[in-house]
């Protein structure tokens with residue numbers, strides 16, 4: 001489904017290479033976890049998949065269902081079914097949350113040749129999903145993410161994911177800043193979306209999240225490369241021993 | 252009598268003088284009025300148009316910018332259809348023919364009296380409205396020399412007029428109007444002055460707001476892309492009165508809009524909310540002065556400008572606080588969102604304060620679209636143009652969101668939407 005081949009990428013502005021020959025393959029229905037110390041390039045990888053133009057791909061390719069997405073812009077990638085749950089969701093004053101949700105849902109529907117949603121249907125589906133995530137309608141009346149707590153922002157990201165029904169969700173440290181109850185709510189939201197056609201790339205720092213969202217594969221990202229891959233047990237090993245021995249082995 | 256040394260005119264000056272001379276024979280007015288016209292024309296001939304050497308025109312070098320007079324759709328084309336900005340507004344329409352049309356005169360709201368300016372030209376009562384302030388007062392000169400239509404609107408003391416009154420000026424080639432609007436003590440009204448169409452136009456309006464009145468005034472200029480427009484609004488505000496002025500420019504080629512506000516009565520409040528949408532190659536200059544003359548008055552001036560293409564905007568905002576005007580509270584902010592490399596906005600806020608116990612401040616900012624915000628919206632599948640439009644709307648929305656009148660809010664939102672849809 002997603003195939004990243006020998007990816008090299010640098011910061012467009014100053015040319016610093018961040019991703020240095022990264023290979024990764026995610027199959028339909030798979031939940032792949034990416035772990036790694038701070039500064040390894042996890043967020044950068046998620047941005048590059050989403051198409052952020054602060055980064056330049058200098059070598060390699062990203063194939064999405066067999067086709068390169070490097071020439072697609074951010075919105076086109078999203079409409080093709082790639083979703084990024086941000087590590088730090090942006091506060092956007094002046095943009096009403098409900099309007100934003102409607103505009104984004106309808107933009108994706110339009111890109112897929114579907115008619116816009118009718119307002120009552122839209123409101124119903126937002127209410128249903130928001131309730132499951134403990135998101136009040138009051139919160140949704142505010143400007144996008146403005147004044148939301150860290151946990152509220154993360155839950156709002158999951159709400160967007162549920163509404164947009166992507167084929168692949170890249171989740172960048174969705175667990176950070178969440179207490180255990182919120183973590184469960186978020187994990188339930190993700191698990192409800194798991195299915196044979198949908199893949200997840202779950203980026204996390206802690207094994208804790210993986211107790212709730214159980215991964216099929218675990219990959220260690222270090223200095224811009226996947227240095228080790230394994231199953232769920234790898235995450236447990238990292239939790240106990242840290243990254244040192246795996247980094248040493250890879251060196 | 253002409254004491255000025257004759258000078259060589261630019262092509263633009265020649266065209267303007269020729270337009271004035273050609274119009275003269277058809278213009279209405281008694282001896283007094285015609286004398287004002289001739290004085291204005293004489294002054295223009297002698298002084299020419301102001302250049303950037305004149306401080307008030309520093310950012311709008313009219314002498315060089317005005318290359319000729321745009322012809323618009325042609326004199327015979329007739330006024331374009333003009334809809335009410337707000338449904339149900341009382342429409343006072345004027346086109347190039349100099350005839351002010353008063354719709355539904357039979358159905359006039361209580362306490363409102365309107366008349367065409369025609370009789371005031373004939374009697375000479377309009378002469379004081381044809382005032383030229385100085386030899387660089389281009390707006391005054393053009394208006395005085397050519398004004399041939401307009402309206403008088405009187406709102407009686409205490410009248411609470413629910414129905415908006417729209418003075419609508421649809422130019423096809425040349426339209427020059429003066430208006431006088433008097434709002435009686437304690438009255439409440441909403442007025443809309445719209446300048447649209449093509450060619451050259453000028454609109455000078457004298458608005459007097461008596462004690463305790465509450466006025467919302469919308470100035471909308473959405474003329475054709477090559478239109479030449481001169482506007483002036485002079486406001487006198489009495490005691491305990493409230494004036495909210497919404498000044499919107501979403502069209503025009505070369506536009507100068509002057510706003511002169513005198514806060515003459517204690518405990519009154521003036522608010523300016525300005526929205527300038529600048530695209531293509533338009534040059535729009537908003538030059539404002541607010542004079543706080545007495546104690547305990549407040550004013551806030553908030554402008555939001557959006558610039559794309561080669562659009563160029565100017566805001567000269569001056570707040571003057573007289574020595575007697577203690578306890579004045581005046582705040583001015585001019586914020587610009589720049590969407591292109593070729594566009595620009597020049598802001599010159601000025602405070603001139605002679606009282607010592609006041610709270611006054613001003614600020615001006617220019618920013619580009621926030622790239623993080625744009626990325627976030629696009630990452631949800633919103634195409635770039637649409638995402639930018641959302642962010643532009645967000646930037647301007649602060650200006651519109653605190654409008655209490657829902658119909659007005661929606662109407663101005665529609666102006667913004669249609670601009671966004673076409674630029």
Ligand SMILES: Nc1ncnc2c1ncn2[C@@H]1O[C@H](COP(=O)(O)OP(=O)(O)O)[C@@H](O)[C@H]1O
Pocket residue numbers: 011018036037038039040041042043044045054
């Ligand atoms: N736009 C950028 N400008 C400057 N440095 C960046 C930028 N993006 C990433 N980096 C740097 O690249 C490295 C990897 O960052 P990041 O992808 O955020 O790591 P992680 O998410 O694994 O903690 C860090 O050293 C970070 O400072």
Ligand SMILES: [Mg+2]
Pocket residue numbers: 042043044087172173
């Ligand atoms: Mg990160």
